[in-house]
Amino acid sequence: MTTRSDPIAATCPAPFAETERVLLGHGSGGQLMAELLADLTPRFGVPVLEDAALVTTGSPEVVMSTDGFVVTPRFFPGGDIGSLAVHGTVNDLAMMGAVPIALSLAYIVEEGLPLEELRRVTSSVAEAARACGVRIVTGDTKVVGKGAADGLYVTTTGIGIRLPGAAPAAANGRPGDVVLLSGPIGLHGVTILSTREGLGFESELTSDSRPLHGLVTAMITAAGCGVHTLRDPTRGGLASALNELAAASRVGVELEESAIPVPAQVAAACDLLGLDPLHVANEGCLVAFVDPAEANAVLAAMRERPEGAAARRIGVVVADHPGRVTVRTLVGSWRVVDMLVGEQLPRIC
């Protein structure tokens, strides 16, 4: 496997040619995916494509985002593929400080899917969009042969208008910023996992899937551009989100393990399955780097809203160890918090 003449292969022999094919791990939101995207996105003449981007520079500032959804099972406690498809795109817009105004919706349907399921998913999309105050304005439906897809895949694209005074960006974190987390972590990933066939553990957990633009509006209203960065820690979990922000802002992040809210059932399931709650996906919480002078006001504003009721300070941004996230453990030692390496849970969103 190492007989290729390329000099990198000579100095760093891969044990096998895994990179010749896409692995499930390439879709897990961690390091493997980062490597895949670093291979693909330069073809567009840019190093990175963010989850959402500004498409205008003048006023109003228009933000656009697109996202595909393949979650299995399609219906899970706390949501379904339809509501998730709305919330996912709405939240990607919200992390740019934008409020959604319009969504597109595309289905890829496998031949044989019960029509009733498609109706249920569509009603769920409609209801979630109404609740978010966003219209579904265009759509597309394709049917593929049996076996060519697994039931139903959904893609949504959204357009939003950025709130006046908002300028959150992944690269805007500064030393001294306070790290705020809006709520408990790990709920979505563990809920999906607990519904999987054969897992054999009962759980009363529900996914945290919900829109976050209302919470973001409250935060921006409280602090304007004092909200330096926003990120919803979906695939790859809180650890991957913070690593991305630390790298983009060239800052270090220091967390306090005892301050990170992990629901007892999430912690128990993670223990059982050997997962790290910091790597488990969320669909309804956000992490923010906020100017220390504004942190109390932002925290108070977050706690006024149901989706931010459990918001808390989990750490600080530092100038040391740029690009690196560390956590003070329960016993008082320090360890590095790395990105998820490969696959953790396939098809969670």
Add this chain to the structure above:
Amino acid sequence: MRYLDEYRDPVLARRLIAEIRAAATRPWSIMEVCGGQTHTIVRQGIDELIPVRMVHGPGCPVCVTPLATIDRALAIAARPEVIFTSFGDMLRVPGSGSDLLSAKARGADVRVVYSPLDAVRLAGTHPDRQVVFFAVGFETTAPANAMAVLRAAEERLANFSVLVSHVLVPPAMAAIMESASVDAFLAAGHVCAVMGWTEYEPLAVRYRVPIVVTGFEPLDLLEGILMAVRQLEEERFGVENQYARAVRRTGNTFAQDAIRRVFRVSDQTWRGIGEIPASGLVLAPEFAAFDAAERFTVGGLSADEHPGCIAGEILRGTLTPLDCASYGTLCTPRRPLGAPMVSAEGTCAAYHNAGRTRQETS
């Protein structure tokens, strides 16, 4: 769920650390046998806060599964009639040419199961396919794997088989006691929950080492370490049980019966360590029909480890990942050269996940 809060209390943890510091007059070497314990120690940084040298033991089932067995698994999984089932950990362990995850990407039907009984169920629902379960692990997984074979026998499933690579802890501990300078051991709580600790009593006496049956939470480990240090300081050597909430001296006799019905003790090769007498389990003759190694003929197995991997020294506790020239450079969780970099219970992966770096590269 209360155990999590109770055994992760930061205030109690700091108190135990202070007690260990006060009790230890020498830098004793204490080996935690189980990879789950290693994981907690490194993740919490416990070893960096106490004046005791923690030596990481061989208790990672994924790590000690022989290379030839992984290659055999890959060859079996590649057969079109086979549904190959395994715990998730095994999928990324490198064989000599590939791993199960890559085999899956190339079209092999490889599925993660969370219980061997799920694999038996799969065999029931797929009568036209051959379902193989990769039965690896210590005494902890052996009872459930035995139950799966018993269930398959009851249901007369002709399309179910197991590829067995089971290892036993006490013979490995004895081998380490013969060769390495370890002052005391933390025995693996979950293994003892099944087997009890009577097997360890003669070891403690013969090698004059304290053995403390220990759990996996931060406070469990700190308490286990403190109990071991106290024995050492008082020149005692016996088996003590820190993990009283889960372990009885005689263990779980129902589980032991299942193991005895289905398996026989045999010599076993440990990846990175070599053959240890009477340290493994194989299917008993009356269950030989369920042996995947017999059912599927596989040729051309080699056993060449990557030359840059020092897994053997890591598993015996004679070196740490930071002593390895490949650690963090040629060998990462992304591209593991050896098994200890793969599983969450592997020492190298535990170090890497906690961001520990070699001096010259940090």
